[in-house]
Amino acid sequence: MMIDTTLGASAASTPKLGASAGSGGDRNADWQTLQKKAVEFEAVYLSEMLKPMFEGLKTDEQFGGGEGEDMWRSMQVQEYGSAIAKSGGVGLAAPVAKALLQAQEAREGSPR
Numbered sequence: 001m002m003i004d005t006t007l008g009a010s011a012a013s014t015p016k017l018g019a020s021a022g023s024g025g026d027r028n029a030d031w032q033t034l035q036k037k038a039v040e041f042e043a044v045y046l047s048e049m050l051k052p053m054f055e056g057l058k059t060d061e062q063f064g065g066g067e068g069e070d071m072w073r074s075m076q077v078q079e080y081g082s083a084i085a086k087s088g089g090v091g092l093a094a095p096v097a098k099a100l101l102q103a104q105e106a107r108e109g110s111p112r
Contacts, residue, residue: 031101038097042089047081 054073059065085093 034100035093035097038093038100039085039089041096042092043078043082043085045081045092046084046089047078050077050080 054077057073059069084090
């Protein structure tokens with residue numbers, strides 16, 4: 001199994017909560033950004049969990065199949081995951097956002 005290391009690099013370059021310009025930063029906007037990223041994470045997770053459901057589907061040779069349908073199906077599964085996450089998901093986004101905030105606070109040494 002390959003591990004994607006781009007997430008770690010992306011997290012290291014992400015601005016810290018409250019680190020935006022101005023006096024003290026806009027913590028509410030930063031928290032909303034963190035929650036949005038947590039929902040995006042849940043969407044990716046759900047898409048990966050949905051993939052096996054669609055891998056074994058057979059298509060009618062007369063009207064479908066081939067590389068084009070495989071590509072379309074991949075995008076369809078991504079959108080399903082995104083739609084599920086945006087409509088409340090399975091409850092993964094909130095704990096992810098909380099864990100990200102706690103990790104950042106521990107690294108900074110300043111509680112929210």
